[in-house]
Amino acid sequence: MSDDKHTVQNMESVTFEEIQQIADHILAKVKCRPKLGIICGSGLGKLADMVEDKEVIPYNEIPGFPVSTVPGHAGKLIFGTLKDKSVVLMQGRVHCYEGYSPQKTVLPVRTMKLMGIKILFVTNAAGGINRNYSVGDMMVIKDHLNLSGVNPLVGVNDERFGPRFPPMSRAYDSELRKLALGIAKEMGFADFVHEGVYSMMIGPNFETVTECRLLSMAGVDATGMSTIPEVLVAKHCDMKVFGMSLITNKVIMEYDQETTANHEEVLETGEKRSKYTQQLIAELVKKLVI
Ligand SMILES: O=P(O)(O)O[C@H]1O[C@H](CO)[C@@H](O)[C@H]1O
Numbered sequence: 001m002s003d004d005k006h007t008v009q010n011m012e013s014v015t016f017e018e019i020q021q022i023a024d025h026i027l028a029k030v031k032c033r034p035k036l037g038i039i040c041g042s043g044l045g046k047l048a049d050m051v052e053d054k055e056v057i058p059y060n061e062i063p064g065f066p067v068s069t070v071p072g073h074a075g076k077l078i079f080g081t082l083k084d085k086s087v088v089l090m091q092g093r094v095h096c097y098e099g100y101s102p103q104k105t106v107l108p109v110r111t112m113k114l115m116g117i118k119i120l121f122v123t124n125a126a127g128g129i130n131r132n133y134s135v136g137d138m139m140v141i142k143d144h145l146n147l148s149g150v151n152p153l154v155g156v157n158d159e160r161f162g163p164r165f166p167p168m169s170r171a172y173d174s175e176l177r178k179l180a181l182g183i184a185k186e187m188g189f190a191d192f193v194h195e196g197v198y199s200m201m202i203g204p205n206f207e208t209v210t211e212c213r214l215l216s217m218a219g220v221d222a223t224g225m226s227t228i229p230e231v232l233v234a235k236h237c238d239m240k241v242f243g244m245s246l247i248t249n250k251v252i253m254e255y256d257q258e259t260t261a262n263h264e265e266v267l268e269t270g271e272k273r274s275k276y277t278q279q280l281i282a283e284l285v286k287k288l289v290i
């Protein structure tokens with residue numbers, strides 16, 4: 001790579017110092033000092049209703065912070081207490097398909113790291129690839145397949161975040177997964193909580209039939225347009241990660257099937273089923289040792 005290209009790549013990314021400034025700006029506005037961060041996916045932001053002693057900052061009031069442009073993503077940072085634990089919730093995320101660079105898309109995660117977050121929960125709405133999954137089921141993420149074509153770790157590596165070549169074979173913490181599945185059993189959710197593999201294509205279109213068939217053959221259980229970039233940088237900077245998908249629709253596996261995937265269905269399922277996601281996440285937070 002020539003020096004010129006190197007500089008351009010560097011300029012396109014967001015520097016450690018810029019992120020430090022954003023983290024300092026946020027911390028100056030709130031009293032809460034959480035170690036747990038939770039990203040709420042499409043239609044899953046109602047978890048914020050369970051947070052007590054809230055301190056709220058809209059993304060558009062944070063200089064340099066990316067702003068959500070998608071329905072179902074309120075675009076607010078919510079600090080407060082959930083089950084007696086200090087937390088920060090991202091009520092909505094940003095996605096690469098909105099036009100943000102991969103580095104800008106994950107800026108909130110790196111900001112959380114510099115604010116002192118050690119454990120990150122990521123949630124999302126996803127299409128069910130696994131034929132045994134029903135709409136409204138939940139999936140604890142055990143691994144992912146990055147088919148997005150993007151990776152926020154591309155570019156000059158800043159060792160203050162993490163190493164050039166981070167391992168990703170144990171991205172989703174096995175103890176947290178076990179704990180979540182145990183809680184699901186205790187709560188009587190075992191029939192509709194699975195463990196599986198999440199994949200991401202960049203979107204914003206929903207998948208073609210052939211793409212869905214390929215994902216199925218590849219061992220993918222649920223697919224979406226988010227989460228993986230966040231997990232890549234969270235692991236890069238040594239956070240513990242737990243991920244959960246709400247299956248908001250079944251993907252279309254038959255050519256010329258009349259029904260099609262749509263965001264309204266995604267939000268509608270979120271509306272109907274997110275209470276279970278909230279209950280499970282809340283219980284997991286309660287049992288978490290931080
Ligand atoms: O992954 P989250 O943000 O939950 O949203 C999912 O739902 C939207 C499509 O309906 C896409 O943004 C997809 O990624």
Ligand SMILES: Nc1nc2[nH]cnc2c(=O)[nH]1
Pocket residue numbers: 125126127128201203205206207223224225248249250251261266
């Ligand atoms: N890519 C993708 N994202 C989703 N988000 C919610 N449902 C889906 C889906 O079927 N496909």
